[in-house]
Amino acid sequence: MNETRSTTDVVALDPDGYAPVDHPGVTVPEDRRCWSASWPAYAPVDITPPELRAETLARHVPDWVADGCATPDLVRDWEQRQAVALVPFQLDGRGLPLNPQGRTGRTGRNLGKWGESAAADPIVVAGSGEQRRVLLITRDDIEQEAIPGGMCDPGETAPTTLSRELREETGVDLSDHQPVILGRDLVDDWRNTDRAWVASTSALYLLPTTVTAVGADDALDATWYPFGSLAQLEAAVSEAGRTLYAAHRPLLQRALDHLAK
Template sequence: MSEPRCTTDVMALDPDGYAPVDHPGVTVSEERRCWSVDWPQYAPVDITPPELRPAALTRHVPDWAEAAETPTDVSDWDRRRAAALVPFQLDGRGWPLHPQGRTGRTGRNLGKWGENAAADPIVVAGRGARRQVLLITRDDIEQEAIPGGMCDPGETAPTTLSRELREETGVDLSDHPPVILGRDLVDDWRNTDSAWVASTSALYLLPATVTAVAADDALDATWYPFGSLAQLEAAVSTAGRTLYAAHRPLLQRALDHLTK
């Protein structure tokens, strides 16, 4: 299928040509981001972690990842594209292309090639000046974020929303119907040209806060004031923590829904 129309960091590579998984990648200007723009010299940085490199996968496949060493080894692209939260195309090799264009990074630091579906439950308690939102401290980046995570194979978004919330905070809202806010690409630190995160974000409304206890891959679970994004960021900063940048748009969308 045809491609869609739409300064390099100096962190050292290892001897096999791989960069650290948090490498920012090659800088991509806006005029070169679209895949339809010709860029023969484009050389994205490979951020594949050791456990997902071809030699390692032949010995052991992590339980959270697929065995495919490259997208060429994936046989169900038609099904994946039909089920995608955000439509994407394949290049001339049959490899998936990030829907927003070049990222400056290649390889895979996620479970699957192509779209990795996730779900982010935004739990809000109270109203007006007393409104609060439940965030966790992620153990991978140690920043304040919406609880949530990747969908298990065959799992629907509503199931993932309640499961991840329960696993990470101990809060069980499986009997509370959420308001689906959107299905969007996430500016996740693991995204590459051929593997990325797209999430279903949903809003849960409670009359008051409930007890939340961090578990699974959360280091802490905290209720923060949520009258505005600025108020939330100030409260997170006062606590000596940092708000995960990729979740700011999702939190703003929740606020917009609450105040309309």
């Protein structure tokens, strides 16, 4: 039987064999995505950026990196990480973490941790009816409109991350508000690989009216958009000459579904 071999798109690798961090990876057929599907020839591309490679980490570990380990086999607390994961994940026969969504076509990491990196996404909605608005930021890394939020700091709980990230990125302090937890899910983040991925706690904050919001920290801007439907939001974002971050569309739709109950 001829074995289907994975091949990368035509891309220039650097001298050490790494692909650009935004490389889409090798094509993974749907019937090969599950880890239980045999695929001996699977050869994902490594998208680890220079600052997270072994030779660099040996000299300096960036402040945003929780794992100073250059490779996942050096991590020693996988059992503990599995116990607190937002989304359950397994280890392979070598004791390495497996993305719960299956093969991605990419390996290495462009995140602060191996395995799951926990994040929190506060969805802030103000007003009702035709006056309903949702607060989005312009991310500085991809310059798209997105929900405020970010990675949990070591030892930080999701509620703390939700209010901290919102305050840091928009100046809006809702630490005295009790949000509605909408879900704990994997995020279709552009940095995800087979060995490192993002899972997030999404929560809904409801306000009677909009409040002043100013982009700061990782946000270039903070804007209130009409939020009667996802289509209306996307049209408003497009009219402003911007693009809605695709990975946050399901979270925003979940908020709309909750509001429609």
